[in-house]
Amino acid sequence: MSPRRRDAEGTAAARVQRRAELLATAAQVFAEQGYNATTVRKVADAAGILGGSLYYHFDSKESMADEILSTFLHDMWSAYDRVLDADLDARGTVRALVVESFRSIDRHRSAVVIYQNESRHLAAQPRFGYLADSHRRFEEMWRTLLERGVKEGAFRPDLDPTLIYRFLRDTVWVAANWYQRGGRLSAEQIAEQYLAMVLEGIQASDP
Incomplete structure (x- = not known):
């Protein structure tokens, strides 16, 4: 590999790394201050750069939020699909x-x-229409799964699937408000303790 090509690839890799760091900063600012209250300047200040320098990587705060949310949902659904395909x-x-x-x-x-x-409110914008699509897909997945569990005799038939779905959705994802990465328990350990509490409540008496 020529020195020029090596330098070009190193520069490209550094740019990708810097972009990821800026997205992580933007995500933290959006989460802490709210999307509407966040300006490009606030993100730039948190990243320790000038506002104009941020436009070198992103054309607007909408594009930052779009990439943050679409990356998260793509990663989540890829993991879910692997589970659903596992039979x-x-x-x-x-x-x-x-x-x-x-x-x-x-x-x-x-x-x-x-x-x-x-x-x-973001889902009302055409650019973020996929948020509503993901929500509908998420609800359909859980309702179908819970109804299948009743048919298999694994879950109690006297509980409403919609209420169970909403309970699971809200009690799992609210954890983002208190979960700290690198805390006393890992994500897997928290999940196991959560499941120990939930499954005993919804399982049939003799699954």
């Missing part, structure tokens, strides 16, 4: 999906907070 029974699928949810929070905590707090 597990309903109980095993619930366990695996909850574990992957906590792993997503571990990897994308700020993005999850942004999604929870901002997705409703």
Whole structure:
């Protein structure tokens, strides 16, 4: 490899790394201050650069939020699809999906907070239409899975699937507000303790 090509590749890699660092900073600012209250200048200040320098990497705060949220959702759905393709029974699928949810929070905590707090009004913009699509897909996945669990005899038939779905959704993803990466428990350990509490409540008496 020629020195010129090596230098060019090194510069490109550094640019990619810097872009990722700026996105991480932007995600943290959006999560802490709210999307509407955040300006490009605030993100630049948090990153320790001039506002104009940020435009070298992103054309607007919308493009930053778009990349943060779409990256998080792509990663989450890739993990979910692997679980759904594994041909597990309903109980095993619930366990695996909850574990992957906590792993997503571990990897994308700020993005999850942004999604929870901002997705409703962002989804009204054509650029963020995929947020509503993801929400519908998420609800359909869980309702179908819970209904299958009842048919398999794994889950109690007297509980409403919609209420269970909402309980699981809210109690899992609210963890993004208190979860700290590198804390006393790993994402997997938190998931196991959560599942120990939840599954005993929804499982059939003799699954």
